[in-house]
Amino acid sequence: MITTKGLTKVYESRGRQVTALDGVDLHVREGEVFGVIGQSGAGKSSLIRCVNLLERPTSGTVTVDGTDLTALAGRGRRAGKDLRRARSRIGMVFQHFNLLSSRTVKDNIELPLEILGVAGAERSRRALELLDLVGLADKAKSYPGQLSGGQKQRVGIARALAGNPKVLLSDEATSALDPETTRSILQLLRDLNRQLGLTVLLITHEMDVVKQICDSAALMKRGRVVESGTVAELLATPGSELARELFPVTGDASADDRTVIDVTFHGEAATQPVISQLSRTYNIDISILGAAMDTVGGRQIGRMRIELPGRYEENVVPVGFLREQGLQVEVIGEEPQRPAQGLVKEIAK
Amino acid sequence: MTWEEMRPLLEQGTIDTLYMVLWSTVVTVIGGLPLGVLLVLTDKGGLLQNRPVNKVIGAIVNIGRSLPFIILLVALIPVTTLVVGTFIGPTAMIVPLSIGAIPFFARLVETAIREVDHGLVEAVQSMGGGIPTIVGKVLLPQALPSLIAALTTTVITLISYSALAGAVGGEGLGSKVITYGYQRFETGFMLITVVLLIVIVTVVQLLGDLAVRLLARRGRTA
Numbered sequence: 047m048i049t050t051k052g053l054t055k056v057y058e059s060r061g062r063q064v065t066a067l068d069g070v071d072l073h074v075r076e077g078e079v080f081g082v083i084g085q086s087g088a089g090k091s092s093l094i095r096c097v098n099l100l101e102r103p104t105s106g107t108v109t110v111d112g113t114d115l116t117a118l119a120g121r122g123r124r125a126g127k128d129l130r131r132a133r134s135r136i137g138m139v140f141q142h143f144n145l146l147s148s149r150t151v152k153d154n155i156e157l158p159l160e161i162l163g164v165a166g167a168e169r170s171r172r173a174l175e176l177l178d179l180v181g182l183a184d185k186a187k188s189y190p191g192q193l194s195g196g197q198k199q200r201v202g203i204a205r206a207l208a209g210n211p212k213v214l215l216s217d218e219a220t221s222a223l224d225p226e227t228t229r230s231i232l233q234l235l236r237d238l239n240r241q242l243g244l245t246v247l248l249i250t251h252e253m254d255v256v257k258q259i260c261d262s263a264a265l266m267k268r269g270r271v272v273e274s275g276t277v278a279e280l281l282a283t284p285g286s287e288l289a290r291e292l293f294p295v296t297g298d299a300s301a302d303d304r305t306v307i308d309v310t311f312h313g314e315a316a317t318q319p320v321i322s323q324l325s326r327t328y329n330i331d332i333s334i335l336g337a338a339m340d341t342v343g344g345r346q347i348g349r350m351r352i353e354l355p356g357r358y359e360e361n362v363v364p365v366g367f368l369r370e371q372g373l374q375v376e377v378i379g380e381e382p383q384r385p386a387q388g389l390v391k392e393i394a395k
Numbered sequence: 396m397t398w399e400e401m402r403p404l405l406e407q408g409t410i411d412t413l414y415m416v417l418w419s420t421v422v423t424v425i426g427g428l429p430l431g432v433l434l435v436l437t438d439k440g441g442l443l444q445n446r447p448v449n450k451v452i453g454a455i456v457n458i459g460r461s462l463p464f465i466i467l468l469v470a471l472i473p474v475t476t477l478v479v480g481t482f483i484g485p486t487a488m489i490v491p492l493s494i495g496a497i498p499f500f501a502r503l504v505e506t507a508i509r510e511v512d513h514g515l516v517e518a519v520q521s522m523g524g525g526i527p528t529i530v531g532k533v534l535l536p537q538a539l540p541s542l543i544a545a546l547t548t549t550v551i552t553l554i555s556y557s558a559l560a561g562a563v564g565g566e567g568l569g570s571k572v573i574t575y576g577y578q579r580f581e582t583g584f585m586l587i588t589v590v591l592l593i594v595i596v597t598v599v600q601l602l603g604d605l606a607v608r609l610l611a612r613r614g615r616t617a
Contacts, residue, residue, distance in 0.1 A: 098521055123444060125520065134523030144518035148536040148613065157532065158522040189613055209522070 047213060047245040048074040048097060053106035055092045055269075066092040067103065068269035074262070076212075079239050079246040081256040083288070084266035090249035093266070094217050097247065098136045099129060110136060111212055134162055137206030141218035143198040145190040151201050152177065152186040158208040176204040180234060196227035203234065207242075214238070216248035220255060228252075232259045253291050263288055278347055281312035284374065295351040297335025299379070305354045305361045306335065310374035311346045320371045321352065328364050330354055351378070396581050404571050404584075405591065411485045412567035412595070415557045419492035420550055426497040427549075428542075430456065431504025432530055442516070442526050459498030464556050467495050468563050488565035492556050500549045507541030508534050540610040547603025551596050558592065568592060 055067040066089045074080040084090050095101040097108055099119050107116045110132070118128045125133070145154050155173040164172070177183050180200040190198055199219060206214055216235065220228040236259045238244050250256065256263045264274035265288045273280060273288050280289045289310070299306045309320075325332050332352050339348035354361045358377055368375045430452060436442050437449035462470070468491045475482040475490040515533050524532070535542070561569025568588050576585030 100517055100520055124442070125525070130523040130525055132523075133521055136521070138518070138521040140514060140518060142512075142514055144512070144514040146515060146533065146537060148539065148610075157519070160532070161519070161522050161524045161528055191613070205522075215521075 047076040047111060048072065048080075048247055049107075049109045050093075050097070051107045051109075053093070053096055053108065054104045055089075055096060055101060056104045065269050067096065067106075069106070070266075070269070070271050072264060072271060072274065074245060074247050076245055077239070077243050078261040079236065079248070079259050081260035081263045082247070082249045082266055082271075083251065083253060083256050083263060084249075085251060088266040089269040090251075090266055091217065092269075094215050094247065094249045097215055098133050098138060099125070134158065134209045135211050135213070137203075137209070137211040137214040139199065139202045139206050139214065139216050139219045141221050143190070143195075143202045143222075145198055145201055145205070147190050149189075150186065151182065151188050151190065151193070154190065154201055155205045155208055158205060162209055172208060173204075176207055177201075179207070179238075180204045194227075195223050196231060199223065199227075199231050200234065203231075203238070207238070207244075212243075212245060214244050214246045216246060218250055219248065221250065221252070228255070229258065235259060256288075257292055263292070278312045281310050281347055281349070282374070284376075289349070293338035293340075293347075293349040295336040295338055295349050297351050297353075299353060300333065303355070303357055305356060305358045305365075306378040307352055307354065307361075307365060307368075308376040308378060309350045309352060309368060310376070311339065311348055311350070312374070318371060320368065320373060321350070323371075324364055324367055327367065330364065396575070396584050401584055401587065404575065405568075405587065408566070408568040408571040408588070409591065409595075411565075412554065412557050412569070415485045415488050415492060415560065415565065415567055416550060416553045418486075418489045419496060419553050419557075420546075422489060422493035423496040423500050423549060423553070424546070426493065427500030428504055430497065430501035432508060432534065434501065434505040435508045435534075436526070436530075442529065456498040456501050459494065460502065462495075464491075464495050464559055465562065467491055468560060472563075483564035485566045488557065488560040488567075492553055492560060495556055496549055496553050499552060500545065503545035503548065504538075504542060507538040507545055510541060511537045540607045543603060543606045543610065547600060547607075550599050550603075554592065554596055554599070 050070055050072045053067050053070040054065070057064045057066055070089070070093060082090050082093060092101060096103045097110065099108065099115050102119060103116065107114055109115070113132055115129065115132055118126070118132055120126055146157070149157070152170070152173045155176055156169045159169040159172060174183070174186060177186055180203055182197060182200050182204070185193065185197065190201065193201065202219070220231050223231060232255060235246055239246050248255065260277065262274070262276045263280065264271045266272070273283070273286055275283070277292065280286045281293070283289065295308060297306070321332060324330070332354060335351040335353055337348065337350040339346055339350065354364060365375055365377065434449065434452055434456070437445040437452070439446070471491045471494060472482045475487050478490050479487045481487050511534050515537060516529055519529050519533050557565065557567050558569030558572070561567055561571070561573050568591060572585055572588045575581045576588060
């Protein structure tokens with residue numbers, strides 16, 4: 047639905063060049079909620095603004111729903127008619143809502159329809175329908191200044207949906223809201239995603255947002271996408287920082303002669319009650335030190351940190367059992383094999 | 396001077412002053428509003444970024460602002476004659492009054508428009524809105540309270556300019572004060588005129604403040 051290829055954005059300020067986006071390739075599938083996470087300054091904001099060309103990328107292409115927006119934009123600074131029409135099919139919600147304080151809630155929602163040239167009666171009908179959809183049917187005549195943050199964002203979402211977009215861009219939509227309101231707004235986005243088949247691209251600095259509603263996620267650092275994929279794919283990637291953050295596990299060994307291992311559940315393999323099988327098969331006592339698990343479609347995904355009695359040398363067989371079940375196993379405290387592999391690669395070069 | 400002698404003078408003076416101020420306000424808004432908007436749009440980073448145009452408008456506005464009004468009045472006599480056919484009388488005064496107030500108002504408009512949150516512009520752009528939409532549906536309506544305040548200040552400035560216009564043949568309260576109060580030493584008349592001007596200015600300011608308050612209250616309380 048949304049594809050960016052080699053997206054680069056370089057800002058020039060007082061002769062200095064700042065690279066905000068450094069060759070970003072992103073692919074958002076139709077009907078999914080895709081979260082881009084990163085710290086401030088990582089380039090998330092530039093990325094989402096480049097998707098509807100509020101900012102012109104320095105190079106690279108953006109394709110939304112089969113239309114190459116970068117080609118529509120042309121060279122001029124001003125957005126031409128074609129680009130503006132394409133933008134009207136992409137909804138956008140903002141961190142600070144960006145509602146017009148001079149208009150009522152209903153008139154705010156009608157604004158995109160006015161731009162599209164929809165007739166008055168139809169605009170009014172559609173605005174009330176959207177207010178109902180976001181649960182604010184009684185606030186039509188209020189002004190934004192009379193609403194709470196969560197209500198304002200609902201209006202923002204209704205406004206973004208007015209033009210029947212297939213794609214919704216969310217620029218830190220919940221970052222100015224308290225945790226409870228954040229959850230309800232995310233739930234609303236999730237519902238809209240399912241009900242309307244809306245593709246959502248959101249950027250956030252909060253891992254909880256990704257955890258709660260995203261099907262896929264990408265991690266941005268210094269203008270680059272360093273990891274990206276569906277949540278299951280990320281979990282399947284050894285050493286994935288996103289997977290570790292999405293499913294954080296902690297806990298230390300209770301004594302010296304214990305083996306602590308992190309088990310990652312993902313994909314097909316995670317349908318069996320492996321931990322209890324392990325315990326029964328080898329007759330060992332297993333302590334769970336920490337776990338971050340979700341059940342999606344009857345499958346468990348997530349990570350678990352468990353402790354086995356005895357040192358690693360004594361637990362080679364049980365660890366092998368877990369690996370045979372298709373689980374990813376990482377032994378904590380043992381030197382992983384990777385540095386050695388790195389060394390081999392260095393030599394190979 | 397008796398009150399019977401003063402009354403027709405005061406009445407005619409007030410009518411002429413209001414006439415000059417009203418029409419020059421109309422012309423000032425028609426001229427100053429687009430200039431103020433253009434100053435913002437053509438500025439660096441603006442939607443119609445155009446440095447040469449911005450510099451030229453800025454320079455014209457600055458020149459207009461830096462000339463003392465009395466000098467502008469005299470210097471514009473040929474222009475006034477060209478436009479109105481004469482440079483004497485209240486109608487003729489509308490030309491220098493407007494030309495004097497347009498740059499002033501344009502700067503105030505510029506400041507008011509700049510205060511509009513850029514996020515709103517971005518929101519309308521994301522909906523596919525073009526520049527006319529942004530100006531007409533975002534910048535002007537959102538800046539309306541500030542624009543009304545700017546207009547109030549401009550009208551009061553025009554009232555004071557119009558009094559000065561009396562010195563070069565404009566009619567109105569200013570000219571009456573100069574002729575009767577100053578040249579004929581009618582201190583009583585002068586005082587009454589001064590009080591009258593204060594009343595007019597106060598009324599304008601109160602009306603302006605009221606309008607701003609009504610607009611600003613929108614969205615605060617139910």
